Amino acid sequence: MTAMVLRALRFGSVAEAYERFRPGYPAELAELVLAYAGRPVRTVLEIGAGTGKATRRFARPGVAVTATDPDAAMLAELRKHVPADVRTVQAAFEDLPLGARHDLVLAAAALHWTAPERRWSRMADLVEPGGVFANCGAPIQLADPAVEAAVRAARAPFLDSDEIPSPDGTPPDHAMQWPGTELQRSEWFHDVRQSVLPHRFTMTAGDYVGYLSTVSAYLELPEQPRQQVYEQILRALPESVDITADLTVHLARRR
Template sequence: MVERALSFGAAAAAYERFRTGYPDELVDKVLEYAGRTVNTALEIGAGTGKATRVFAATGIAVTATEPDAAMLEQLRKHVPSSVTAVQGAFEDLPLTSTFDLVFAAASLHWTDPTDRWTRVSALLNPGGIFVSFNRPLYLADKDLDEAVRVARSEFLEDDGIPPPDGTSEEWPGTELRRSDRFTDVRRTSVERRTTLTAAGYIGHLSTLSAYLLLRSTTREQVFERIATVLPDEVTLISDLTLHLARRS
């Protein structure tokens, strides 16, 4: 897991180019849940800052943390000057500052579960909120999805990351509900469909850890095989699932 977590730096520029951004509706749902003014926020594992940007655009003072130097370099190029960028893993962040909001965009599964919720709680102001959201992209055409699976199967059976407790729709809500540090745990979603060119879809795959861990020659071979089964454009299901909680 650690090896996969640290694999993205080699593809930081591709990550910025090919990973899709986040919609304003995401921030609307978070602020509606908060029910009060959110002035400060901390992002865990910000990558190139795609989620940071939509929160910062509302005037929230965001501190974006990211352990990988190459990813952080891309982030600094693309976020507004109001964002504070900090290199560091979640587990190493000093617990000397607190925020109205702590959020993780498709990064929470990379954090150490040992004291995950103790640390999140310690980083929140009283009554502050935590939100985790992810956006796995799936080919809407099931036959095409199967064709892609077959095309890569000689080298890679699965290109995803199973959630820690095996229930992608319910995690991390399952853990938040068990923790006495949080209350008012909710799950909601933002429905989205994304259309990419075949080249754009291959570019997206090139940013996934499962492919990044392949040898470069093998990775190119896999992409060539996948490209042979793709139409000119593909439609992906890119719904966001949000898990929200309030510090007790």
């Protein structure tokens, strides 16, 4: 089991908080992906489905959805929120059986947990020729720079950063973000597109700290400093905070 998979398995300890505090995905996500497909999508495989926040956008009549995740606790929470006919498989991406190919393979805030070695050749083995790979992610950011600075100062004694850097080193201001950069270099995929779906909302201070309790950087901390940093951040926050969570979507077609 890779170090990244082991780190991803920490989410199961906070599965209920993950479902409660992490924002869902807009309906426009499925509309964008299905329009890009340009043909009926009857089978969907989701990688790292978590508690099913993206799964439920694609689970609809006539579509066979398989949701996979390495963590049994996350899948148990997922089953509470998706239709009964969604199939679940407990496995990391690297351990998924090959053979069956799908019209759509989806990763929502999960692809960075996969091993880079053979990532795209394995992905290609899971997608039908002409089928679609879709990836989406939405960094949760405090909209007010002053509030962000206060949180950063409160966090500093415990964590330098709570962000996950781009897996291939692509800078945040680059026109094409990861994994689009890797997809553009891949021999198995083409017609790579990047879209951004705006998403803004407000959270209470308590709910924002609840969200932080599902972030891997905090879950890596020992119990005592983890609770201390939550308390420090809560004291630094106003009663409610404005959030920017614009969803970046990457689409590519299997050659």
